[in-house]
Amino acid sequence: MGKANISNPVIRRLPRYYRFLGELKSKGFTRISSGELSRRMGLTASQVRQDFNCFGEFGQQGYGYNVDILQSEIGAILGLNKMHKAVLIGVGNLGRAVAQHINFNLFGFQIIGYFEQKESLIGQMIKNTPIRNIRDLDEFCRENKPEVAVLCIPKEGAKVISEQLVRLGIKGFWNFSHYDISLNYPEVQVENVHINDSLMTLSYKLNNLDK
Amino acid sequence: MGKANISNPVIRRLPRYYRFLGELKSKGFTRISSGELSRRMGLTASQVRQDFNCFGEFGQQGYGYNVDILQSEIGAILGLNKMHKAVLIGVGNLGRAVAQHINFNLFGFQIIGYFEQKESLIGQMIKNTPIRNIRDLDEFCRENKPEVAVLCIPKEGAKVISEQLVRLGIKGFWNFSHYDISLNYPEVQVENVHINDSLMTLSYKLNNLDK
DNA sequence: TAGATTGTTAATCGATTAACAATC
DNA sequence: TAGATTGTTAATCGATTAACAATC
Numbered sequence: 001m002g003k004a005n006i007s008n009p010v011i012r013r014l015p016r017y018y019r020f021l022g023e024l025k026s027k028g029f030t031r032i033s034s035g036e037l038s039r040r041m042g043l044t045a046s047q048v049r050q051d052f053n054c055f056g057e058f059g060q061q062g063y064g065y066n067v068d069i070l071q072s073e074i075g076a077i078l079g080l081n082k083m084h085k086a087v088l089i090g091v092g093n094l095g096r097a098v099a100q101h102i103n104f105n106l107f108g109f110q111i112i113g114y115f116e117q118k119e120s121l122i123g124q125m126i127k128n129t130p131i132r133n134i135r136d137l138d139e140f141c142r143e144n145k146p147e148v149a150v151l152c153i154p155k156e157g158a159k160v161i162s163e164q165l166v167r168l169g170i171k172g173f174w175n176f177s178h179y180d181i182s183l184n185y186p187e188v189q190v191e192n193v194h195i196n197d198s199l200m201t202l203s204y205k206l207n208n209l210d211k
Numbered sequence: 212m213g214k215a216n217i218s219n220p221v222i223r224r225l226p227r228y229y230r231f232l233g234e235l236k237s238k239g240f241t242r243i244s245s246g247e248l249s250r251r252m253g254l255t256a257s258q259v260r261q262d263f264n265c266f267g268e269f270g271q272q273g274y275g276y277n278v279d280i281l282q283s284e285i286g287a288i289l290g291l292n293k294m295h296k297a298v299l300i301g302v303g304n305l306g307r308a309v310a311q312h313i314n315f316n317l318f319g320f321q322i323i324g325y326f327e328q329k330e331s332l333i334g335q336m337i338k339n340t341p342i343r344n345i346r347d348l349d350e351f352c353r354e355n356k357p358e359v360a361v362l363c364i365p366k367e368g369a370k371v372i373s374e375q376l377v378r379l380g381i382k383g384f385w386n387f388s389h390y391d392i393s394l395n396y397p398e399v400q401v402e403n404v405h406i407n408d409s410l411m412t413l414s415y416k417l418n419n420l421d422k
Numbered sequence: 423t424a425g426a427t428t429g430t431t432a433a434t435c436g437a438t439t440a441a442c443a444a445t446c
Numbered sequence: 447t448a449g450a451t452t453g454t455t456a457a458t459c460g461a462t463t464a465a466c467a468a469t470c
Contacts, residue, residue, distance in 0.1 A: 009461070011415055015408035019389060033427065042394055045427090046463050053429060061428040062470040078411050079418030097308030107407065108414045147417070172417045174410060178230060183253055189420070191413035193406060196318065197226035199385060200289050202402035203319045204222055206358070206383045207290030209400070220437070244451060256451095257439050264453060272452040273446040 010051050014078055016041065017051070021071035033064035080108045084172070086148035087113045087141070089161060091121055091131055094176060095152030099126050109148060113140055117157075134161075141168040150174045151181075159184075221262050225289055227252065228262070232282035244275035291319045295383070297359035298324045298352070300372060302332055302342055305387060306363030310337050320359060324351055328368075345372075352379040361385045362392075370395075 020041055024032060034048040041048075052058050052065070055077055059065045075081065086109045088099055095114075104111055114131040116122055124131045132140060149170045153161060158179035165173070172189040173181050182190040231252055235243060245259040252259075263269050263276070266288055270276045286292065297320045299310055306325075315322055325342045327333055335342045343351065360381045364372060369390035376384070383400040384392050393401040 006419075007461070012408075012412060014415065015405070015411035018411065019408070035427080040394075042391075044463060046465090047461090049427090049429065050462080057429070059428050060470060061468070062426045064427065077415070079414045080411065082414075082418055084414070084417060093308045093312045097304045097312075101304045101308075102406065102410065104410070107410045108418075109410070148413070171420075172413055174413050180253075183251075189413065189416040191409050191416065193404075193409050194226070195313065195404060197223075197230070198402050198404055199313065199315070199318045199320070200226035200229065200291065201222060202359070202383055202385050202400065203290045203293075203295070204225065204288070205400040205402065206295060207293055207319075208217075209382075218437070246451080255439060257441095258437090260451090260453065261438080268453070270452050271446060272444070273450045275451065 006054050010054055013043075013051055014074055018071060018074045018078060018080075021067055021074065024067050025071060029067045031064050032067050032070075034059070037065075078108075080106070082108055084109050084148050085112050085144065085146040086110065086150055086174075087115060087137075087146045088150040088152065089115045089134070089137075089165075090151065090153035090157075091116045091124075091126065092118075092152065095150075096126065098150065098152055098176065111150070112144055112146060115140075137164065138168065141165075141170075145169065148172045148174065150176070152176045155179045217265050221265055224254075224262055225285055229282060229285045229289060229291075232278055232285065235278050236282060240278045242275050243278050243281075245270070248276075289319075291317070293319055295320050295359050296323050296355065296357040297321065297361055297385075298326060298348075298357045299361040299363065300326045300345070300348075300376075301362065301364035301368075302327045302335075302337065303329075303363065306361075307337065309361065309363055309387065322361070323355055323357055326351075348375065349379065352376075352381075356380065359383045359385065361387070363387045366390045 020037070034045040038045045038048045049059075052070075055073070058070050058073055086104070088095060088111050091099065091114050099111065099114065111129065114126050114129060115134045115137050116131050117134045121131050122133050147170065149165045149172075151158060151162065151173055155178045158177040158181070162173065162179070162181045162185070166185050166188055170188070173191070175181055175190055175192045176195070178194060178196065181188065231248070245256040249256045249259045260270075263281075266284070269281050269284055297315070299306060299322050302310065302325050310322065310325065322340065325337055325340060326345045326348050327342050328345045332342050333344050358381065360376045360383075362369060362373065362384055366389045369388040369392070373384065373390070373392050373396070377396050377399055381399070384402070386392055386401055386403045387406070389405060389407065392399065
């Protein structure tokens with residue numbers, strides 16, 4: 001690891017490489033060439049080699065890449081082996097589904113607390129961890145020092161909560177709200193899941209099939 | 212509408228424009244210049260004007276753009292006013308959350324059927340529509356001719372189901388499974404929500420703060 | 423060794439930014 | 447009219463693709 005600035009398109013391809021290599025591994029592949037991998041992923045061989053060479057020389061001339069080693073190298077580049085403590089804010093439909101459906105541990109995150117405004121949900125358990133009152137967020141964060149927040153609340157509340165979370169030392173957001181955190185806090189890492197945008201994109205594609 | 216091929220980066224910005232213009236509208240703005248809009252969205256004024264001019268001349272020199280008109284033009288370009296019938300496959304945690312949380316109607320989609328394999332869920336209602344047995348998918352689609360499928364099933368089942376759905380005339384997928392449909396069916400429109408990839412990207416960013 | 427495939431440099435392509443004449 | 451801001455062309459920047467020598 002450790003060459004110069006990695007471009008955004010490369011970064012966004014890393015998880016996909018990780019995923020495909022995992023599949024190859026489970027299918028029993030031990031080696032793969034850039035040509036074969038590119039064919040399977042719908043990329044070009046050049047691009048695959050350029051991408052990997054941003055981070056080091058993982059291949060061997062005449063042989064290709066060792067699937068197992070390459071995958072764990074990419075995993076390490078992604079930082080999946082380094083755990084980050086996280087809080088999840090908002091356990092409505094969406095928040096609960098995210099909490100239950102996502103295997104956070106596989107990707108380097110540990111949810112240490114759930115927070116909610118709605119009285120009726122407070123006290124319930126998710127995966128052996130209680131849902132806490134949002135009013136206790138300050139105290140909890142000062143004691144437990146989470147680095148990451150998963151934001152599953154409506155846009156309306158997001159401005160206030162994100163301000164509070166940044167103040168409490170949160171360094172990264174996984175943002176499901178339709179509020180643009182990064183415009184106000186450029187120093188904080190934000191990964192947006194703008195799910196409605198995705199649905200609108202599908203609408204566009206369906207209505208412009210002529211390309 | 213109707214200039215030549217629109218590039219992917221432009222298409223992906225359209226929902227964001229739509230969203231920001233909606234907010235401006237609700238804040239009482241009637242006009243906006245490319246300069247002001249770009250500042251709010253973190254783009255350049257050039258880019259904003261270039262983007263809009265892919266589709267027509269929506270502005271007026273010396274004045275800017277009418278917020279209301281511009282938003283509904285972009286809505287029309289996105290096709291939000293044209294309804295597409297859709298089926299949702301898989302009503303586990305994720306599927307149920309998607310079904311309940313997403314306001315499909317706002318984006319041009321109408322969910323006409325839910326399908327599930329697990330016996331215990333079949334017969335339950337979601338928004339006044341019953342969850343059907345996946346075995347009845349063929350018959351239902353032949354009768355009701357949905358164009359779109361929302362795929363909320365694990366990767367393992369996705370290959371078989373997507374093959375079936377394509378055969379049944381599905382033209383577009385909103386794909387939450389970690390299976391790459393488009394590699395097998397390039398003629399079908401697919402919009403992926405690769406949510407784990409997003410989480411891995413956040414991990415990368417947090418572990419490479421030095422940029 | 424001969425064949426295969428990498429790592430890397432150079433060429434191409436496409437997207438973003440800058441500039442400015444047109445015009446409301 | 448003067449000022450503002452668009453629409454559009456040209457310049458720049460960055461990412462992808464092609465090519466090939468290095469080497470396993």
